[in-house]
Amino acid sequence: MRGAASALALAGFLAVLALVCVAVMVYGEWFDRRLLSSGALGVLLVLYAAIVVLFRKAGITAEE
Amino acid sequence: MYRRLLTGLQSATLRLDVGIQRVLPQDFNPLYYTGGLANLFLTVLVVSGILIFLYYEPSLEGAYASVEFLTRDVPYGVVFRGIHRYAADAYMVAILLHLFRNWFTDRYREARDSQWLSGMVLLVFSGLAGFTGYLLVWDERSQILTSLTVQALRSVPLVGNWLAEVFVGGPGVSDTTLPRFLFLHVGPAMALYVLLWWHYVRLRHPKIWPPAVWVLFGLGLLFILASVLPATSGRPAQPGASPEGFAVDWFYLWPYVLARWMAPGWALALVVALLAYGMVIPYTLRETPEERGLRALGQAVVVDENCTGCELCYYDCPYNAIYMVPSPAPGKSRAAANRKLLAVVVDSRCVECGICIGACPFEALELPRMLDRDVQQRIQRGAQAPAAAAT
Numbered sequence: 001m002r003g004a005a006s007a008l009a010l011a012g013f014l015a016v017l018a019l020v021c022v023a024v025m026v027y028g029e030w031f032d033r034r035l036l037s038s039g040a041l042g043v044l045l046v047l048y049a050a051i052v053v054l055f056r057k058a059g060i061t062a063e064e
Numbered sequence: 065m066y067r068r069l070l071t072g073l074q075s076a077t078l079r080l081d082v083g084i085q086r087v088l089p090q091d092f093n094p095l096y097y098t099g100g101l102a103n104l105f106l107t108v109l110v111v112s113g114i115l116i117f118l119y120y121e122p123s124l125e126g127a128y129a130s131v132e133f134l135t136r137d138v139p140y141g142v143v144f145r146g147i148h149r150y151a152a153d154a155y156m157v158a159i160l161l162h163l164f165r166n167w168f169t170d171r172y173r174e175a176r177d178s179q180w181l182s183g184m185v186l187l188v189f190s191g192l193a194g195f196t197g198y199l200l201v202w203d204e205r206s207q208i209l210t211s212l213t214v215q216a217l218r219s220v221p222l223v224g225n226w227l228a229e230v231f232v233g234g235p236g237v238s239d240t241t242l243p244r245f246l247f248l249h250v251g252p253a254m255a256l257y258v259l260l261w262w263h264y265v266r267l268r269h270p271k272i273w274p275p276a277v278w279v280l281f282g283l284g285l286l287f288i289l290a291s292v293l294p295a296t297s298g299r300p301a302q303p304g305a306s307p308e309g310f311a312v313d314w315f316y317l318w319p320y321v322l323a324r325w326m327a328p329g330w331a332l333a334l335v336v337a338l339l340a341y342g343m344v345i346p347y348t349l350r351e352t353p354e355e356r357g358l359r360a361l362g363q364a365v366v367v368d369e370n371c372t373g374c375e376l377c378y379y380d381c382p383y384n385a386i387y388m389v390p391s392p393a394p395g396k397s398r399a400a401a402n403r404k405l406l407a408v409v410v411d412s413r414c415v416e417c418g419i420c421i422g423a424c425p426f427e428a429l430e431l432p433r434m435l436d437r438d439v440q441q442r443i444q445r446g447a448q449a450p451a452a453a454a455t
Contacts, residue, residue, distance in 0.1 A: 035291045038143040042287025049280035056089050 004058040011054040018047045073168040097274035098162035104274055104282055105155035106256060112148040113253070120200065122242040127202040128300040135296070146290025152194050154282065156315040159187060167345065175266070175383055175415035177346040182263040184342045189252040189259060194316040196249040202242065203298040205310040210237065212320055212328045219329025266413060268384045362432045363414035364421065366407045369396035370428035373405030380423035385413035399426055418443060 021044040028037030055061070084093050094101065119138060121130040134141040163183060166172055172180035199206045210232065217228040231248075233240035264270045274282070298311070312321055322331040364385075372395065378386045391406040407428070409420075420429045422443045 034140055034143065035294065038140065038287050039291030042284045042289075042291060045280045045284030045287065047284075049277045049284065052277045052280070053088065053092060056092070 007054045007058040008060075011051045011058070014047045014051050014054070018044050018051075021047065070168065074170065077165060077168040092275055092277055094274070094278055095161070095165060097271055097278060098158050098165055100271050100274040101278060101282060102155055102158035102162060103260075103272055104279055105151045105158055108151040108283070108286065109148060109155060110253070112144050112151065113250075115144050116148055117250075120246070122200070122246045124202065124237070124239060124242060124301075124303075127200060127242050128297065131201050131297055135294075142294050143287070143290045146293070146295040147286045148197075149295040150286050150289040152197060153313070153315050154286065155190065156194065159183075159190060163187065172346045175413075175417075178266050179263060180346045181343060182259055184339065186256060186259045186263060187342070188339060189255055191316065193249055193252040193256070196245050196252075198313070198316065199245045200242070200249060201297050202301050204301055205298050207301040208310050209317070209320060210241075212323050216323070216328035216332040219327065219332070266384050268379070268382050363411045363416060364409045364418075364429050365432055366409060367428045367430060368406070370400055370426045371395055371403065371407050372397075372400045372426050372428065373403035373407070374426070375405065375407075376423045376425070377407055377420035377429055381420055383413050383415055383417075385410050385415070386420060397426070400428075 021040040024040035025037045025044070028034060028040060081093060081095060084095060088094075116134060119130055119134040119141070121127060131145070135145055136142070138144075166180070166183075195209075198209055213231060214228045217231055218224045220227055229235060231244070232238070233244035264272070273279075310320075312318075314321075319331045319335050322334060326334075371391075373388065373391055375388055378388050387408050387410060388405040389408050391403050394401050395403050407420075409429075416431060418431055421431065
């Protein structure tokens, strides 16, 4: 139970980081710094992957 | 000695699985999806390659300039180029992991030699497509790679000069060279999908795509690499120049590193020898059935009167050797009286493993020369062996 709670807390933190990445992507596109934009997109995708693993560790899964 | 080495590598591979599963859920273990990951990166290569192809000009004068235009002036062009470049490396890493894992866990023997051989041909075509990608940029590195390849091909007895002419599209580098390189890049890449069909044709449940976690992670990693370490060209190729050094990509260009210490022809011979060894791996140190004390069992046979058409054997056969067909008549047993389907064994695919017999609860399959009790013991031995090796 405690493990699930900490996994969800970490997933929440990573979700906030993912939002920051979205802001960086918008900034990069707006100011023509496209390598920054695509780098932020890469980090965003890696964060999503980590969030999916953490959800699984917390027992949240679509499979029954 | 060689057998002990392979046994040690098998044990290490299985221990690695156990170690990874302490960190990740079992169905997220990336080592289970090395083939699927290779497919993911191949798909990325095809998509990014099509985008790059739209801007590429296959001529001695235009190739370098078109790649530079894509990199500097096309929005996100540098990112697509980087993704194409790093996906090629990731693809090679995935297929090498796939190759070594299947080699070390003995998944190439007996009926799986078809997968092994098709995998080796896939490796050759992948290497050819990857290597020619470096030539298309037509910078100094492309020039020296072309020169070394021509030297290596010319040293082949009897057909060497002809091979070199086929490679560059004439007696020397000319306007036909870059279109030839483009064909040698795209042609083998397209052939990979036909070879994949051969690779899968005898597998019942191939894992051809990784879980979403690894798709996201793989794509994310490619975007990060393409942004942090953008792919760039060297100086443009100069007609008649012979540049000395070049940046090495170990995944595709390692034979050219060997050419620093030996004649290019010998480096080519070494590559061919390694590939030839790879092709015969399934047939080395293979014990004959007689050596293992096994007798010929005969292919599985469907006992028509007992088959209920339940499809359990069809789903369990790992060799795709059982098909379900509409039943021409009801079965004789009570359970089979209302069947709609009937199992049929494809003799040429059956490897006499007995798995279908273990799958069938109606005693509707048998190996004609083996008792049911022997089959059950054999399946249990097979199930216990990997667990014993992992502990």
